Amino acid sequence: MGNSFGCSASGERLVSAARDGDFVEAKMLLDCNPCLAKYSTFGGLNSPLHFAASKGHNEIVALLLENGADVNSRNYCGQTALMQACRYGHWEVVQSLLLFRCNVTRTDYLSGRTALHFAAVNGHVRCVRLVVADFVPSGSIETLYAVTISDRSDGSNNKLKYEQSPLSKFVNKAADGGITALHMAALNGYFDCVQLLLDLHANVSSVTFHYGTSMDLIGAGSTPLHYAACGGNLKCCQILLARGASRLSQNCNGWLPLDVARMWGRHWLEPLLSPNSDLSVPMFPPSSYLSLPLTSALNIARECGLQSLTTASDDADICAVCLERACIVAAEGCAHELCVRCALYLCSTTNIPSESPIPPGSIPCPLCRHGIIYFVKLPCLSSKDIKLPLSLSLCSPCILHHKEQEQDTSETIDSPDTRKHHSSDMFCPVTCSPFPSAAIPFCTCNEGPCPNFESRENAPQEESPHCSQPVLEKTEDMRLEKTKCSNMFWGRRSYNRENRCNAEINA
Structure with a gap:
């Protein structure tokens, strides 16, 4: 779809910037034409999001998603950016894609x-x-x-x-x-x-x-x-x-x-x-990799948006872990307050040994080492005051919804006629x-x-x-x-x- 904008030269420049991790070049191109985020290559139908996810450039992934890139876009082989990030082990990119509610149940065509x-x-x-x-x-x-x-x-x-x-x-x-x-x-x-x-x-x-x-x-x-x-x-x-x-x-x-x-x-x-x-x-x-509070931290981060993950107001309490962002979540039990980005980082990276005294599946609080089972959102933040990015506010419904699964399985792109239309000589530039x-x-x-x-x-x-x-x-x-x-x-x-x-x- 992105090839119909008549700017393939700028699109290829964005693909190169996404693959090489050139954030300045990618931001300049998207500021001039935000529609380039939906560009796809002619051979493998890969978007810049596929290349950035496969290389692990998390900042460029967030930039593309904020400019309207389709988080569930497929390439010629039916693979999404989430599949590329999981193949190469870029967990930070996976986390960013989950914040924009990517569909984890999709399957590739091969x-x-x-x-x-x-x-x-x-x-x-x-x-x-x-x-x-x-x-x-x-x-x-x-x-x-x-x-x-x-x-x-x-x-x-x-x-x-x-x-x-x-x-x-x-x-x-x-x-x-x-x-x-x-x-x-x-x-x-x-x-x-x-x-x-x-x-x-x-x-x-x-x-x-x-x-x-x-x-x-x-x-x-x-x-x-x-x-x-x-x-x-x-x-x-x-x-x-x-x-x-x-x-x-x-x-x-x-x-x-x-x-x-x-x-x-x-x-x-x-x-x-x-x-x-x-x-x-x-x-x-x-x-030791089982993290039970991860779901609550993801839901709070989706509700607050990406702007609250990077900014802090003057009257808000500063997170005691990073000393940069405002406190948005509180740990269950000890009630220590953290910013949502630090909470996500703790849930995604913590590896608790089996002999740890905290309950299995919980993560230790960085301030008191209390076992955290889930996070709760602080009442001082109202959802009306939070301005969500355009692509985050227009995200797809929950992946657990039955209608979404039925709609995904009945996509016309998975039909035999559509598969027959693709030429076997074409190949995917990222992976197939x-x-x-x-x-x-x-x-x-x-x-x-x-x-x-x-x-x-x-x-x-x-x-x-x-x-x-x-x-x-x-x-x-x-x-x-x-x-x-x-x-x-x-x-x-x-x-x-x-x-x-x-x-x-x-x-």
Whole structure:
């Protein structure tokens, strides 16, 4: 849409400024023509917001949004700026996009991934915490686990209510092949992400689609424990078993997690994944990245607007943390007053160790170390006195609204006719690679090379009833052929697109 303004030269200058982080150039161009914020490139339909989000230039992202940039704009691959920020782990950009009520439930056109998949595949746990903030209730840890505790009482109605909760639906949303965010975090060995996703009601027993999956070397119908066994991270396997994963679950090939570990040479997992294992699995406390007061801080920041985040009046109390901005929120319990930007920063960056005396999921007050469960807005500020920016006042409705979800799923751009209209030769200048950086190393031993399949053929070994020698010989050629490609979740065409996209974004 932005190309119809007849100023493509100025638009390309804004794209270059957004990619390079030139704030002065971007502000000068937007002051002359604010409509340039809606500009999009001809090839990949990327807006300047996509480039600024992928590079982590938070000031330019806020500048573009204040000048009317569409926070939910899509590129040629259907990816939003939120997906780009989550892919590269720019949590500050994710926070700014959430303040303008970006839609976190949108999926891309290539494989149906949400921003949660982009964050989990690369282990960006802070982005995961921010993306799910609107679904986590502001309350104690007992409130978050209320349905889980009632589910243990063997009640079918409670279990159905647990599975149909908005948080559970969003966290367990499946991408291409039925792969969830928990599958991707377990495969790449990101323990912090796995622990946080499990605390956010991720289904430990979810399986990929039975009719096939792009990760065919693990097998269709695989659980997150199968993917963790392929990745080879011991801690991920332990927490999955501690949260209810079964060692006896078989995929469509009849493989146990133990068989997957043997095929990929993860011999250190065999004592743990053995069906008759007598090893004790440690119990893990709630995730140290769980931040319950984040939702209340985000809602107050959205209500106050961006102007109150940076300015302070003469008669207002100054925040004792930053000594710059006016106090807008008060911590529950200790009633210490902070500015909303400091409250957001504390909720987004705090990593509380498990032995901390404060309640799980709360953050310590920077003034008295009291555990904060939620923030409340100070009554001295009235919403009538706050002037919201134009783009923030015209933001989309709440993402939890059912009409918004129905409208998003019925978009004409997702229709087959629209997809057919796009040419396959076009490529996305930012990214179009599903599940990037998911290459699995042949072996992760630190003490020396593990025995490969050729050496195991001549060595005596115990035959498993689920993983026999013909199965190893059958998968050997396919495994060696597929591991040459760094992208194991898409075809050759998308792999070529990934190389072209990376060269474009790093130019």
